[in-house]
Amino acid sequence: MALWKITDKGPLKIAETRLKQEKLLEENLDEWIETDPLILGEPLLIIGRQVLIPDTKDRLDLLAVDPQGAIVIIELKRGHIKDPVDIQALRYASYISKWRFEDFENVARNYLGKVGDPEFNFNDLFESFCQESGADEVPDLNQDQRIIIVKSAVRDKLGSVALWLRDHSVNIKLIEVKAYKEGESIFIEPTVIVPMQVSKFIDVGRTRSEGGSWMTDGRSWHLEKRCSPKTRELFLVLDKILQEHFDIDGPRWNQKYYVSYRVNNYNWLSVHTKPKILVLDFLVKAKTFDSDQIAKELGITKFDKEESLLEKLGLPSSVFIKNRNENTDRVRIRVKDDFDLESEPFLKFLEEAYKACPR
Template sequence: MSIFSLKNGQLNQVATTNFASESILERQDLQKAIQQNISVVAPNCLILAEEYAEWDSSRKRIDLLAIDQQANLVIIELKRTDSGDHMELQALRYASMISTMTLEHAVDVYRNYKHKNGDIDLTKEEALADLENFVEIELDETNFGNDVRIVLVSADFSKELTTSVIWLNERDLDITCVRMKPYKFEDNILLDIQQIIPLPEAKDYQVKAQKKAEERREKQKSIAVRDNSRYLFNGKELNKRKLVLEIIHEHIKNKGITSYRQLLEEFPQDLRKGKKLFREFNDAFTNESSRYFMNEYEVLNLEEGKFVISNQWGIGNIQSILDKADSLGYEINIINENAVIVQEVFYQDYCIQKFSNKTITILKNKVIQAPVKPILINLAREININTKNSRGNDKNTRTLGADIIEKLSEMKNV
């Protein structure tokens, strides 16, 4: 395709050029320009780093590293050549190396990137908040970087490269090729920027062709990431956020807790991974009101003042609260339509079941029993299982249940 100028009713073809002859460099010119306008090659992405090279033993560098709104990592590689110079192979190596990046590391990388670009006062907590505000999902370690996308940007691509990319995409990779072709018009350099793989107009067809593979991948993600479990506690069906609020308020009432110091002895701040579990009301109101329970009936009125509870709970950190509640003697039943029975043993009139989400359920004569913990303790004593862990504390329901299932399975096989 050619580009024409229209002047005085005349079409005049604009001459093509190349980046090398115009002394336009990859890093200093193209990369800097794309860095400031990332949406032209990778819409809905946020840059985490430029020239990323934190490998164990390599001098290779990712031109631009980004994150998309589903918390997938995005590798953006640039070439100013007319062939792409095997950049798909280079990007694949980068993808494999970057695939193990954790959310905590990504926060540090993003913070360093912002520092280098003038935001020297950005804290780690603020950097995490930036990422949480950008993505469209609840962000934690379990749903960060579950996929790696690749965006290749070049003046043009060889047939060998495009053939390779099409083949790889058919096998469920996610590689985009963006052609950035330069033209010279008078004293200006014009860029024709177009996505050529996958072709936008062919996207619907390609989606249908890959439907089975994508459905399988999405199903796996929905089980591992989009955990929609709900919880039965105090006769109420609660989501993760409301469960934490209910547990803490219930324990404060039951134990007569009146001070912040007493509260921290029962619920340490580090139960909320990456953020403070509690925060002073005024501090939260000024800085992060959307991330804490701020309604009047939710606020904790303690001797030291008003405190609020974090509402940022997901699959990556809810287990710490479940374990804590278990150790405090509270019974919580998990409702999850995706959970399946992974182990089941029978003993006397009981059926003890372990689910894929580690929930322990007990049936007696086919009737579900509650609470579970006292029954497990009695069974443990009968079959000579220690109810204490190595630190001398009571085992939680999930651990004790798993130990009992294992012991009963061994007894059955003897």
């Protein structure tokens, strides 16, 4: 497609140019996105630029947070993307997955020039961003990591890798930026290449039971659009167990990426719906559980945070415990179709996790 300007004499085609030809660099893309992250097609809170990863020589271009609490690694390259950029971005995501709240707070403080400012409160900044973006609840930070790669030309090899990663539950987006020039004015046109765009008319004429957005029909959104038949069956089994055994508020369907069950006004359990797996996040009192013990009792694998994302994709059902603060931990169990949700060990774990929910 081309860019056209409507004039008194009729449509005038705007000449396409190249960022390199206009002597625009990667730094220019950084600045444009910093000024208005909506260039990438979604609300994002930029919290860091050229962020140095501890114990490495790596620097990621931009670090951001989305309204669901996911950390977004943004990589920008001018010209054709070299194949290693996908591995580079995965490496960054694996590093960031280990970070705690205070790590992001320190990065944001440095980025915003608030070093030494006792009034700076990253939690307030994050909550305000979530509210302005329309989120009903303020989510936990860094429950997931996402990748956005922005370039002026996307090669087929990278596109193929990105599609494969998305099929395996890695949230990656490729955006191609075209440039146009008229006189001294430069115009840019960002286009999402992966995931491929779907016609906005696809849902016209469908009945409500066939699915809507997570806000209008969250149940159909998660069970019909987010889940595959296998993970939908897993979810329904889990929900039945929870309803029969526990006094909970849920399921609450109105979040885009997860379904929550609340206890004492806490999101005790967040079920991240995906086509290949269900990710169960339990909020529990700190130091209640040991990941090795859970793995042994449930017959699953310990989710090693030192492994690369590509290695993790091949894991069977697994467990990982992340400390949130001095009072609470997050127990994450990745459930695949090899996992028996109705087994006695898992029912026992649910009972213990329910008792360990903060009161």
